[in-house]
Amino acid sequence: xxxxxxxxxxxxxxxxxxxxxxxxxxxxxxxxxxxxxxxxxxxxxxxxxxxxxxxxxxxxxxxxxxxxxxxxxxxxxxxxxxxxxxxxxxxxxxxxxxxxxxxxxxxxxxxxxxxxxxxxxxxxxxxxxxxxxxxxxxxxxxxxxxxxxxxxxxxxxxxxxxxxxxxxxxxxxxxxxxxxxxxxxxxxxxxxxxxxxxxxxxxxxxxxxxxxxxxxxxxxxxxxxxxxxxxxxxxxxxxxxxxxxxxxxxxxxxxxxxxxxxxxxxxxxxxxxxxxxxxxxxxxxxxxxxxxxxxxxxxxxxxxxxxxxxxxxxxxxxxxxxxxxxxxxxxxxxxxxxxxxxxxxxxxxxxxxxxxxxxxxxxxxxxxxxxxxxxxxxxxxxxxxxxxxxxxxxxxxxxxxxxxxxxxxxxxxxxxxxx
Amino acid sequence: xxxxxxxxxxxxxxxxxxxxxxxxxxxxxxxxxxxxxxxxxxxxxxxxxxxxxxxxxxxxxxxxxxxxxxxxxxxxxxxxxxxxxxxxxxxxxxxxxxxxxxxxxxxxxxxxxxxxxxxxxxxxxxxxxxxxxxxxxxxxxxxxxxxxxxxxxxxxxxxxxxxxxxxxxxxxxxxxxxxxxxxxxxxxxxxxxxxxxxxxxxxxxxxxxxxxxxxxxxxxxxxxxxxxxxxxxxxxxxxxxxxxxxxxxxxxxxxxxxxxxxxxxxxxxxxxxxxxxxxxxxxxxxxxxxxx
Numbered sequence: 153x154x155x156x157x158x159x160x161x162x163x164x165x166x167x168x169x170x171x172x173x174x175x176x177x178x179x180x181x182x183x184x185x186x187x188x189x190x191x192x193x194x195x196x197x198x199x200x201x202x203x204x205x206x207x208x209x210x211x212x213x214x215x216x217x218x219x220x221x222x223x224x225x226x227x228x229x230x231x232x233x234x235x236x237x238x239x240x241x242x243x244x245x246x247x248x249x250x251x252x253x254x255x256x257x258x259x260x261x262x263x264x265x266x267x268x269x270x271x272x273x274x275x276x277x278x279x280x281x282x283x284x285x286x287x288x289x290x291x292x293x294x295x296x297x298x299x300x301x302x303x304x305x306x307x308x309x310x311x312x313x314x315x316x317x318x319x320x321x322x323x324x325x326x327x328x329x330x331x332x333x334x335x336x337x338x339x340x341x342x343x344x345x346x347x348x349x350x351x352x353x354x355x356x357x358x359x360x361x362x363x364x365x366x367x368x369x370x371x372x373x374x375x376x377x378x379x380x381x382x383x384x385x386x387x388x389x390x391x392x393x394x395x396x397x398x399x400x401x402x403x404x405x406x407x408x409x410x411x412x413x414x415x416x417x418x419x420x421x422x423x424x425x426x427x428x429x430x431x432x433x434x435x436x437x438x439x440x441x442x443x444x445x446x447x448x449x450x451x452x453x454x455x456x457x458x459x460x461x462x463x464x465x466x467x468x469x470x471x472x473x474x475x476x477x478x479x480x481x482x483x484x485x486x487x488x489x490x491x492x493x494x495x496x497x498x499x500x501x502x503x504x505x506x507x508x509x510x511x512x513x514x515x516x517x518x519x520x521x522x523x524x525x526x527x528x529x530x531x532x533x534x535x536x537x538x539x540x541x542x543x544x545x546x547x548x549x550x551x552x553x554x555x556x557x558x559x560x561x562x563x564x565x566x567x568x569x570x571x
Numbered sequence: 572x573x574x575x576x577x578x579x580x581x582x583x584x585x586x587x588x589x590x591x592x593x594x595x596x597x598x599x600x601x602x603x604x605x606x607x608x609x610x611x612x613x614x615x616x617x618x619x620x621x622x623x624x625x626x627x628x629x630x631x632x633x634x635x636x637x638x639x640x641x642x643x644x645x646x647x648x649x650x651x652x653x654x655x656x657x658x659x660x661x662x663x664x665x666x667x668x669x670x671x672x673x674x675x676x677x678x679x680x681x682x683x684x685x686x687x688x689x690x691x692x693x694x695x696x697x698x699x700x701x702x703x704x705x706x707x708x709x710x711x712x713x714x715x716x717x718x719x720x721x722x723x724x725x726x727x728x729x730x731x732x733x734x735x736x737x738x739x740x741x742x743x744x745x746x747x748x749x750x751x752x753x754x755x756x757x758x759x760x761x762x763x764x765x766x767x768x769x770x771x772x773x774x775x776x777x778x779x780x781x782x783x784x785x786x787x788x789x790x791x792x793x794x795x796x797x798x799x800x801x802x803x804x805x806x807x808x809x810x811x812x813x814x815x816x817x818x819x820x821x822x823x824x825x826x827x828x829x830x831x832x833x834x835x836x837x838x839x840x841x842x843x844x845x846x847x848x849x850x851x852x853x854x855x856x857x858x859x860x861x862x863x
Contacts (some may be wrong), residue, residue: 230829230830231825231829231830234614234615234828234829234832235614235829237614237615238614238615238834240615257613257615257616257832258615260616261613261615261616261617263615345724345812345813346723346724346809346810346812346813401701401721401724402700402701402702402721402724403724404721404724404725404813405699405700405701405721405722405723405724405725405813406701406724538832539613539830539831539832540831540832540833543826543830543831544634547634547815550812550813550814551814554726554813554814556726556814569634
């Protein structure tokens, strides 16, 4: 009898262990379809209110669908989504993604649901060109939310202190302005050295304004060599600015949030970063402006050439049991998130606005005007390249910011390691 | 009972749950990592078998910088053994003498072990902040302005700045282990030595230390393998930067696995870490055995 009891206990423990791993996710509640969603709109994210409003609106319009969403911090999300991709069953129905090579790797692995059919009813509101960064082998794989470029944000109150009433539009003017700021004990720029993508927000516009957007696109796509004297000159220009003391040295140890906070607190005169910051900068206590980095070589580049494009997107997992419904929901949510993000100033519209835009913040309108007038665009470097080369590139960018290598070292290293 | 132990089937049935757990949680992942380390794989696409190429690349590629990361880990291990453990031992010996407020001191020294590493990391980020951090503010206040640095952003100071809180956090852990050992020394041994005229230092040197040698061995193994596996504090403070100055194998592994999508290379680093931890544990055990 004792043996039987012991055996039963052991078997129950084994079954309990097996049972622990065999739980199936609940997909329906009270007859409602439950769609799971992951995104990066955490409590502190500028897009959070846009997501909250869009989801509430969607659930009201579709009482038979519930969106169960979770938000993760930007950097940890990259880890989470990639880990989930290795077991597609763990993916949510809808997930936030960056377009370009980031999504391309997932799409090429067959883990993303194509959205061509679901796109058709929305084609008049979402120009097809906005889907180009998420199109692989002729199929669309993601719904763009916002459209963002790298903007040069300026604290006009600080600039006024040194006699500038506008953002400098030539490099000579910019250096003169920075020299005047330094003479007045005002730090011109802040750049987060702890996050390499923030350094690219400075370096890439300088490269683009030196060699032009067409050449830069070809190089980023690996179709032309990095061994380009124009890039060498751009890197040297950037390092010249660092060596002149235009950048806050403390930035080397800071993350983007801290550097942005310094700018918003009036500690630096300029902050070059994505236009998703327009709303926050607009609401700062000082008079602000947004512009572009000046042209370095007018024979190859123009002022209107920008870094950026539609990248923030929603995609649908191929493993979703409700893929068709999720695809429809992704478009509706995407349109709605875009709408509210535009109004609060956390992004420019990838979708054609069909609503009252009179309340859009002035700085957001200025950024939208820059995009409307742009005559060339290169997607963010770490988005356009796939993960491994993108991180090699970022590693070289970090070395440039730390002045470990100069322009010659940058182009020679990337030419060797990436091509 | 003897009959029961002699029945191998019974033994197998009783150890089966623990065995299954052990295999599922430890053996299977190690086996899977060893298998994946032989492939060029991004973690979700097609795998390509490349043999030991990942291992070769890891030791020859300057771009990956594994040797530098390993050097940083070994430096951390050396400092753990040379600074952290002596400090922990000194505290354990001092507290083991039934001093006033023994419990309070024990709790105070052990507190950093209980606090989440992320919280401690955030705390030290504030201490090191170049503008308002306590360290720079203090240096400026006492007239040592030139000593104020961008501690975590400067390649020259970042590694040292990261090692200080990493070592500090676990002093209390080793102290507690050693304190338990010190407390287990029979009082009559101490008393006999004292009656023979031995000083406190002599009692510690000739009675306590030999008695707690097995615990010291365990502490050394934990300190060295813990240093080789160190990740969380470094991830919070610098994430391996600036310019890989504070890179350790674990941060490099995360970088390979989830930023570069090089699952095969990440698995290779994981396997090497396991081998290194086992190797150092065996070497330390052998050293202590030889001394015995």
